[in-house]
Amino acid sequence: MVYTDYLQRVLFEDVDARCVVVRLQDVIEEVNKRCADTPAVAQRLLSEALLLSALMSSGLKFSGRISLQIRADSGPLRMLVADCTDQGGLRGTVSVDSAERLPEQTSDLIGELSGNAVLTLTLDPSEGGQRWQGIVPFEGRCLADAVAGYFERSEQLPTVFRLATDGKVAAAIMLQRMPGDDSDSDGWNHLEHLLATVEDGELLDLPAETLLRRLFHAERRRLFPARELCFYCPCSRERVENMLLSLGPDELASMADEPEPVEVRCQFCNQSYRFEPSELAALYPDEAVQGPPTLH
Numbered sequence: 316m317v318y319t320d321y322l323q324r325v326l327f328e329d330v331d332a333r334c335v336v337v338r339l340q341d342v343i344e345e346v347n348k349r350c351a352d353t354p355a356v357a358q359r360l361l362s363e364a365l366l367l368s369a370l371m372s373s374g375l376k377f378s379g380r381i382s383l384q385i386r387a388d389s390g391p392l393r394m395l396v397a398d399c400t401d402q403g404g405l406r407g408t409v410s411v412d413s414a415e416r417l418p419e420q421t422s423d424l425i426g427e428l429s430g431n432a433v434l435t436l437t438l439d440p441s442e443g444g445q446r447w448q449g450i451v452p453f454e455g456r457c458l459a460d461a462v463a464g465y466f467e468r469s470e471q472l473p474t475v476f477r478l479a480t481d482g483k484v485a486a487a488i489m490l491q492r493m494p495g496d497d498s499d500s501d502g503w504n505h506l507e508h509l510l511a512t513v514e515d516g517e518l519l520d521l522p523a524e525t526l527l528r529r530l531f532h533a534e535r536r537r538l539f540p541a542r543e544l545c546f547y548c549p550c551s552r553e554r555v556e557n558m559l560l561s562l563g564p565d566e567l568a569s570m571a572d573e574p575e576p577v578e579v580r581c582q583f584c585n586q587s588y589r590f591e592p593s594e595l596a597a598l599y600p601d602e603a604v605q606g607p608p609t610l611h
């Protein structure tokens with residue numbers, strides 16, 4: 316099966332390390348279509364975040380999702396979120412405060428975020444289980460650097476990323492040392508050296524299998540079948556209802572008092588959920604929440 320969007324893993328037999336390749340095309344098109352008004356530099360950063368969340372999803376040991384978030388208190392880019400489920404469902408969104416203040420180059424945008432933003436990685440199991448979050452200052456020359464720095468410091472897992480995007484296709488490769496083994500530094504250094512030879516064109520154009528064979532042809536390795544990735548947003552009317560309920564009865568009552576319906580739009584997929592005042596009032600059936608008075 317040939318996919319346009321996929322993830323492929325390889326394990327090395329003689330070094331405790333793994334390598335993952337991700338290629339995104341339809342997902343990038345879907346996400347960019349949904350944030351068409353967002354300047355290209357922010358779209359590029361979002362593409363990189365989608366690649367990184369897909370790469371990291373390959374290590375999930377439970378059903379759920381991994382989410383990568385950048386949040387800045389000031390500056391033109393306020394928030395960026397990309398997440399990927401264990402089933403390969405990706406979504407992302409970026410919120411820009413003032414598009415005209417955004418620099419054109421990704422490196423300049425990274426410069427603005429460094430020291431001014433935080434990077435959060437969240438593991439969110441879907442079937443109960445403990446939600447886990449790691450929060451570190453955003454540091455590095457690129458987003459991949461910031462995430463690699465996180466793995467190095469917090470997880471003690473040496474990790475190397477290479478990312479490439481051309482606006483339509485985004486592709487990336489990750490080399491990661493397995494936990495608990497640092498005996499074979501030579502083997503690891505050799506793999507790292509091989510990975511450093513990969514070029515953007517190879518990442519974007521070559522099928523993962525060909526790329527991995529070309530890079531690591533002399534290494535004993537075990538290749539796993541490619542897994543498809545796709546755009547997926549789990550939002551639903553029920554989830555929006557729960558969000559509205561969390562606002563509390565007083566807030567809902569004042570919303571239900573307004574004559575106009577309330578429209579909630581999902582920031583990830585733009586799906587709109589509309590609630591009439593009577594539907595808002597019905598969310599708290601046991602509370603004294605009334606809709607607007609009617610004449611009859």
Ligand SMILES: [Zn+2]
Nearest residue numbers: 548550581584
């Ligand atoms: Zn949605």
